Amino acid sequence: MTEMAILAEAAAQQIEHFDVVIVGAGISGVGGAYHLTKQCPGTSFIVLEAQESFGGTWLTHRYPGTRSDSDLYTFGYRFKPWTSAPIATRAEILDYMGEVNTENGIDRHIRYRHTISVARWSSSDKLWTLEGTRTDTGETVRFTGNFLWMCQGYYRHSEGYMPEWRGMKDFEGRIVQPQNWPEDLDYAGKKIVVIGSGATAATLIPAIAAECGHVTMLQRSPTFFRTGRNAIPLADDLRELDIDAAWIHEIVRKKILYEQSVFTRRSFTEPETVKQELLAGVRAHLGPDYDVATHFTPRYRPWRQRIAFVPDGDFLEAIRSGKASVVTDEIESFTEAGILLKSGETLEADIIITATGFNLNVLGDIDFTIDGEPLNFSDTVTYRGMMFTGVPNMVWVFGYFRASWTLRADLVADFVCRLLNHLKEKGARQVTPTLRPEDQDMPLLPWIDPENFNPGYVIRGMHLLPKRGDKPEWQHTQDYWVEKDEFPAIDLDDGSFVYE
Numbered sequence: 001m002t003e004m005a006i007l008a009e010a011a012a013q014q015i016e017h018f019d020v021v022i023v024g025a026g027i028s029g030v031g032g033a034y035h036l037t038k039q040c041p042g043t044s045f046i047v048l049e050a051q052e053s054f055g056g057t058w059l060t061h062r063y064p065g066t067r068s069d070s071d072l073y074t075f076g077y078r079f080k081p082w083t084s085a086p087i088a089t090r091a092e093i094l095d096y097m098g099e100v101n102t103e104n105g106i107d108r109h110i111r112y113r114h115t116i117s118v119a120r121w122s123s124s125d126k127l128w129t130l131e132g133t134r135t136d137t138g139e140t141v142r143f144t145g146n147f148l149w150m151c152q153g154y155y156r157h158s159e160g161y162m163p164e165w166r167g168m169k170d171f172e173g174r175i176v177q178p179q180n181w182p183e184d185l186d187y188a189g190k191k192i193v194v195i196g197s198g199a200t201a202a203t204l205i206p207a208i209a210a211e212c213g214h215v216t217m218l219q220r221s222p223t224f225f226r227t228g229r230n231a232i233p234l235a236d237d238l239r240e241l242d243i244d245a246a247w248i249h250e251i252v253r254k255k256i257l258y259e260q261s262v263f264t265r266r267s268f269t270e271p272e273t274v275k276q277e278l279l280a281g282v283r284a285h286l287g288p289d290y291d292v293a294t295h296f297t298p299r300y301r302p303w304r305q306r307i308a309f310v311p312d313g314d315f316l317e318a319i320r321s322g323k324a325s326v327v328t329d330e331i332e333s334f335t336e337a338g339i340l341l342k343s344g345e346t347l348e349a350d351i352i353i354t355a356t357g358f359n360l361n362v363l364g365d366i367d368f369t370i371d372g373e374p375l376n377f378s379d380t381v382t383y384r385g386m387m388f389t390g391v392p393n394m395v396w397v398f399g400y401f402r403a404s405w406t407l408r409a410d411l412v413a414d415f416v417c418r419l420l421n422h423l424k425e426k427g428a429r430q431v432t433p434t435l436r437p438e439d440q441d442m443p444l445l446p447w448i449d450p451e452n453f454n455p456g457y458v459i460r461g462m463h464l465l466p467k468r469g470d471k472p473e474w475q476h477t478q479d480y481w482v483e484k485d486e487f488p489a490i491d492l493d494d495g496s497f498v499y500e
């Protein structure tokens with residue numbers, strides 16, 4: 001079908017057509033829209049978002065104390081200076097994203113309350129057809145797009161991961177998932193148990209500790225934390241000197257990235273030293289008598305899971321104050337009054353908060369078909385963690401675990417824009433990542449090496465994810481310091497892409 005015929009047919013069926021359809025208005029989708037307007041001017045696009053506003057993660061998570069665990073100089077976009085303390089609250093991040101939207105006219109491209117459930121690629125039309133529901137009216141909505149940019153994040157926003165424990169129904173108090181925080185939750189003076197020891201627990205606990213009766217963090221095994229001041233003295237000095245905000249942003253990003261690269265490298269080359277440094281940071285807040293060996297010494301080496309930054313040690317200070325405590329044990333069952341532990345100990349609770357992580361969702365719980373055939377992403381091979389073999393005209397954004405997510409969202413956006421411009425120059429309408437003859441016998445491995453990075457939600461969802469090969473093109477490295485140089489240098493005509 002010609003472009004004119006597609007537009008005519010779409011009009012007849014009241015299907016709106018766009019050059020690019022972005023799914024998701026979180027930090028990746030809003031960033032993608034920005035880059036598209038700057039790097040591919042004249043491209044028509046729409047951003048389809050299930051929720052009632054932009055923000056993604058920062059809209060969904062409303063539990064007390066929701067904040068970033070990485071600095072906003074690198075979690076913020078490359079193009080929009082961050083001008084305050086590095087660890088930011090949910091409200092500050094939403095304000096920042098809102099400014100990006102209004103300053104660049106992105107808001108008028110976003111359709112809220114549009115949940116997409118079906119994506120069909122047609123090779124004869126060289127077009128994606130997306131189908132979904134307007135959650136405010138119940139209407140079915142359809143869009144067509146030449147290119148699909150999936151910015152749906154990595155977890156199901158509607159519900160967090162809730163393991164099944166014996167006796168949960170018997171518990172007479174309230175069970176709360178932080179991802180669906182009830183606005184009416186009154187925790188003043190209450191006994192609270194938070195199950196889990198990740199970033200969510202570490203940010204929630206200091207935020208509620210003062211008001212609740214007591215909060216216990218119940219963990220099966222400990223997690224690494226980094227502590228330090230929520231300030232970057234260099235940024236503050238430069239601001240004092242009235243240096244331009246864009247310069248400060250760039251300089252501070254460079255400094256943070258350099259320091260992170262050293263830290264990441266050391267986690268592999270001298271894991272024991274890094275471990276001792278992290279534990280010393282914890283001890284500095286908890287004092288010499290606290291049992292750091294049991295409650296804060298993980299079994300894995302540093303960086304095999306994300307390390308949450310605890311600004312000003314607030315989580316540890318809550319423990320030191322006696323308002324919060326840590327129990328390292330396993331759950332035998334819930335009881336009417338709380339939790340029975342495998343050790344035989346019991347924890348009384350009025351409220352149990354399950355900070356147990358996410359339900360990984362691959363590509364937004366959308367049913368994908370390619371020319372009528374259901375698409376199973378685990379049958380594909382990843383192209384540098386951005387595209388999938390045999391899936392035309394589609395990119396997904398999956399950010400970094402060890403560095404800020406947005407660093408990769410910016411890099412992927414540059415790649416998408418370059419690819420779109422390349423398609424235009426070539427007069428091609430379809431690009432499909434395809435294994436080259438020399439790649440055919442390559443061993444295929446799980447998407448990410450669990451030895452390298454192994455949080456629960458990734459391991460639980462690995463069977464849904466694409467395979468990886470043993471060459472850079474067919475791997476998702478999770479390494480910013482490699483990708484920042486490799487992505488801009490990708491040869492779009494190296495045979496890994498088939499154009500039609």
Ligand SMILES: Cc1cc2nc3c(=O)[nH]c(=O)nc-3n(C[C@H](O)[C@H](O)[C@H](O)COP(=O)(O)OP(=O)(O)OC[C@H]3O[C@@H](n4cnc5c(N)ncnc54)[C@H](O)[C@@H]3O)c2cc1C
Binds near residue numbers: 027048049055071406
């Ligand atoms: C509490 C918390 C703190 C975090 N802190 C950090 C941090 O400090 N640093 C860091 O690097 N990372 C952090 N992360 C990870 C974080 O999720 C990512 O960094 C980033 O926010 C993801 O952005 P995103 O836009 O790719 O996806 P998301 O924020 O998940 O947004 C995706 C959007 O797509 C929409 N969507 C999904 N499927 C569909 C569909 N089918 N139809 C329509 N819309 C759809 C969703 O509604 C959502 O709004 C944190 C995560 C959490 C939960």
